[in-house]
Amino acid sequence: MSAPVFSRFTGLLLLLLLIVGRASATHIVGGELDLQHRSGSQYTLTLNLYFDDIYGNTGALDREMQASIFDKATDARKTNLILPLTSNTFVDYTDPACAVGTLRTRKLVYRTTVTLAPAVYNSPQGYYVAIERCCRNVSISNIRSPGAAAQTFYLEFPPVTRNGQPFIDSTPQIFPPLSDYACLGDLFYYDFGGTDEDGDSLVYDMVTPLNGYSTAADPAPPAAPAPYRLVNWNAGLGTANQIPGSPPLGIDRQTGRLTVRPSSIGLFVFGVRCAEYRAGVKIGETRRDFQLYVLNCPRNATPSMVVSAGAGTYRPGRDTLRLKLGGNRCLTIKTTDPDPSTRLRISTHAVNFTGLATSFTSSSTGSIRTPGMPDTLTTTLCFPDCAETNGQVYLLDVIVADNGCSLPKRDTVRVAFTADSGGNIAPVLSSTFGATGDTLEVHVAAGATFTGTLTGTDVDVNPLVLSSGQNFNLAQAGMTFTAQNGTGQASGSFRWQPTCQTLRPADGLLVSFQLTENGVCQPKPQTQIVRFRVILPPNAPPVLSSTFASQPPADTDTLVVRVRINEVYDATLTGTDADPDPLTLTATQDFDLAAAGMEFGAQNGLSLASGTFRWRPTCQTLRRDEGLLMRFQLAENGVCQPLPQSQLVRFVAVVPQDTVAFRPPNVITPNSDGLNDYFTLPAPPADLCESRFAGVQIFSRWGQQVYQSGERSFRWGGAGLAGTYYYLITYTDGRRLKGWLDVLP
Known part of the structure; x- marks a missing residue:
C-alpha cells in the first residue's frame, strides 16, 4: 500500500519516541561470524555486526574487534586476532516504500586473514571462534535486564586435516539480515537461509542468544572460553517461543525461512543457528542474533x-x-x-x-x-x-x-x-557405414576412397534436417558431406579419401551426424557418431647398397674413402624396394660439389634408383683436414610413414708419399766419356700441392758435406776422389729421400 508513512504510523512514532529517551547508551542489534577458505592455509575471518543507527551510541562504534580461537576438546585458547573495520553500510528494506525513519540499521564488517596451519589445527573435535561485546538495546521486550545484556558472536569449524589429508571447509553464509518490522496480528516471513561454498547440507533451528561475560564496565574484553551464559527470557518465553504469536517465531529446518504471527508489540531479540553437515556428520555451525520490531500497523486487507x-x-x-x-x-x-x-x-x-x-x-x-x-x-x-x-x-x-x-x-x-503436446514419434536415422556399437568404427586405407550414405525418415512427416558436426576441418581431412533435407525424409552423402596427414590424431577423427526435426514440440533428434581411422598398408624398407669401400674399415656407420690427389675415384649406388614404391636417390653436403672435384648423378624410378659418383681430388681438397662429408639417401615417395635409408661417407684426399719409378743411379764414372759422368735425378717425385723439391745434399762416408744444391736439375760430377758417398733429397712437406752412390775412377 502506498499511504503516507506519517498518517499510517502515528502510533509507531509515538512508541519509538518513548524508546529514544532510554536507548541513548545502546547499540547492538545482532550479528554473526563467518570463516571462508581462500587458498592453502589462508582463511578470511569476518564479523558482521548490526548497529542501531537511530538510537545507538556512536561512541560504541568500534574501529576494531578482538576474536579468540579455542580448541573444542580442551577449551584451550589457540590465538587472539584483531579484526579491523572494513565496511560500514545500511541494511536495505524488503520494500523501501515501507521504511520508517525511526528504524535504521547499519552493517559493520570487521575482517582479517588468519593462517590455520595443518600442524596446529588438527584436533579431531574441531575449534570455535568467539567475540564478546556489550551491550544490547535497552528497549528489548523479551529478555530480562536488556540494558545489561551482552552478546557473544560464535561459530564452530572442523580441523583443517583429517586422516592425514587436507580437510577444506568454509562456514555457511546466512542470507542478508532483515531491516523490516512485523505488524501485530499479521503473518511475518523472511528468508534467513544460507549458502555453503563446499556444498555441505545446512540445517536450521532456533537457539537462545548467547550473553557471555562482557559488561557495561568492560564492554569488549578478550573472549572467555565456552560455555557462555545465555540471555534470560522473560516469563512465559523461551527458545521455542522467543516472539509470542500464533504461530510463534520459528524457522524451517531445511529452507531457513522465518515465520511468526506476533501477538504482542515491542522489540524482540532472537537467535538462529545454521549447522553444516558433510556425509551426514556435523562439521560446524554459525549463529546469528538479531532483533525484530513488532508494531501496531494500520490494517491492510488481503487481495x-x-x-x-x-x-x-x-x-x-x-x-x-x-x-x-x-x-x-x-x-x-x-x-x-x-x-x-x-x-x-x-x-x-x-x-x-x-x-x-x-x-x-x-x-x-x-x-x-x-x-x-x-x-x-x-x-x-x-x-x-x-x-x-x-x-x-x-x-x-x-x-x-x-x-x-x-x-x-x-x-x-x-x-x-x-x-x-500431441506426441511425437522419434525419426529414424540409418547409414551404410556398416559397423556396430554406440560409436561406429570405419577403417579406410590411405589413398583409398570411402563413400557412405545416411537416410532420415519420420512417420510424423515433420521437416527434417541432416547435418554433421566435428572439431576439425572436413575439407582438410579429405572429407565431404552434402545433405538433401525435406519433409518426412532427408538424406546425406559422405565421401573420404584419407591422406598421410589424416594419420593424426592417432585415435582417429570423430564425426557426429545428427537428424533434427523443425517446428515440432519436443523434437527428438537422432545422432550417429562415427570414428574414422586410417589403415596403413604394409611397407618394407627400401635397400641402399654401394661400391664404396671404407679405407680402413670404419668403426662407425660412416664410411671413410681416401683418394690420392689427381687420381680418379668412381663408385655406384643402387636402391631397390620390394613393395614397389617410387624411389629417389639424393646426395647432400655442406660444400660445393663441383669445386671439390666431385660429380653425382641419379636415375630414379619405381622400385629402383641408381646413382654414379666420381671424384678427382685436387690440392684445394687437402685444406679440409676432416675430409668431405656426404650423405646419400634413398627415399620412398607417396608413402605414409616412409622408411628412408642413408649412407654417410667421409672423403679424404691424400698426397702420395713415394714414387715407385724413382730409381736414381748409384754408380757414376766421371771420366768424361759421356757415360754416367754425373749424378742427377732423371725422374724425382714431382712437386705436388704443398710438397715441392727443397734441395739435395751429398756427404762423404765420414759425414762431410761435399755438395749441395736447391735445383731439381742439379749435376754432380764427384768430388775428384773415388769412393762411396751418401745423398739426402728433401721436400717442403718434410719428405726425405736417402740413398748411396759409388764414384768409380
Missing part, C-alpha cells in the same frame, strides 16, 4: 483472486486443467483489493516441476484506483504451446501480492494441470 479457464471459474483442489495442442492454453486472472490506492502484482511459482515457463500476455501489475470500490485488475496467463507433462499433474501457484507494509499481503490459487 483476492479469481482464476477462469475458458468460460468457467477454476476451482482449486477440485479442477485439473487439461491442456491440448491447438486448444485454449490460457487462464484469465481477476484480482481485487478493498484498500484504496493499492498496487497489485501477479506472479507464478512452479511447485513440483521445472523448465516450463508460463507468460503473461497482458500487464501483471496495476493499481486499484477507485477508493472503496472493488476495482478489478485483469490479466491473462498462458502456457507454452509445446508444454508437456507426460501424464503427470503439475502444480502452479498463481500469486497476487499488494504493496502493503511491512510485507505484502497475498492470495494464492494453486492450479493443477496436465499438458499434451
